Amino acid sequence: MHDDLHVLGRAVKQAQYRQHRAMDSALAAVGTTLAQWDALRAIDRSPGASARELAAATFQSEQAFGTLVGRLAAQGLVERRPGHGRRIRHHLTPEGERTLAAGHGVAGEGPPGCCAPRGPGAGGPLMVVLRRLNAQE
Known part of the structure; x- marks a missing residue:
């Protein structure tokens, strides 16, 4: 069982790697990267969230997320606002919303070579196993 x-x-890691490479290539056409688009999605899902919360949501360290969001802010895609204490709240700008929407369009098209079948139940037994493994944390 261990093996x-x-x-x-x-x-799973190989499939993820292939999907990430395909998505990065597709997202380049709309002027973003997978890491940037993922950060925009996280901010969109949790407007006003801290860098710590967003780093966890995007599976990054706080330092890596801070560097990434700094670039997004410099590009005019993200706005940082003061929060309670030292906390900085993150929000999308209108340009960030447009970039996010363009990324959704690319992701919805499913770039060629972008791994698994889609639709209801596409994950099937694999999804059951992954949920079971992730519940062990």
């Missing part, structure tokens, strides 16, 4: 989990983990 099976390693094989499964590697297969």
Whole structure:
């Protein structure tokens, strides 16, 4: 069973890597990267969230997210506002909303080579296994 989990983990990682490369290429056409678009999605889902919260939502360190959001702010895609204490709240600008929407358009088209089948139940048994593994945290 232990070896099976390693094989499964590697297969999931390979699929993720392929999908990320395909998405990065597709998102370049709308002027963004997967990391940037993921940050925009996180901010859109949680407007006013702190860098710590957004870093966790995007699976990044706080330092890496801070660097990324600094670039997004310099590009006029994100606005940082003072919050309670030292907390900085993050919001999308209208340009950030346009970039996010353009990214959704690209993601919805499903770039060629972008891994798995889509639709209801597409994850099937794999999704059951992944949810079980992630519940063990």
